[in-house]
Amino acid sequence: MDSVRTCIGCRSRASRSSLLRIVARESEIVVDETATLPGRGAWLHPTASCFTDAQRRRAFGRALRVTSQLDARQLENRLTWLMDN
Numbered sequence: 001m002d003s004v005r006t007c008i009g010c011r012s013r014a015s016r017s018s019l020l021r022i023v024a025r026e027s028e029i030v031v032d033e034t035a036t037l038p039g040r041g042a043w044l045h046p047t048a049s050c051f052t053d054a055q056r057r058r059a060f061g062r063a064l065r066v067t068s069q070l071d072a073r074q075l076e077n078r079l080t081w082l083m084d085n
């Protein structure tokens with residue numbers, strides 16, 4: 001059975017296969033495509049609205065336990081790509 005995770009954007013619960021796993025590497029938010037990277041992960045719907053919500057509430061740093069400014073460009077690019085396809 002697919003386990004359930006909470007999206008850090010909209011805070012709703014969803015199956016992990018419908019969410020994107022992200023981790024922090026150095027000060028960059030990295031998309032964990034295969035959901036296998038070690039370390040603390042966070043889960044996000046691959047949508048612009050959930051990304052924006054998470055950014056506005058600074059949910060990335062909180063979820064990933066990073067206090068410094070996180071670079072979200074890779075994730076942002078990935079979401080743009082998803083939405084174009």
Ligand SMILES: [Zn+2]
Binds near residue numbers: 007008009012045050
């Ligand atoms: Zn969401």
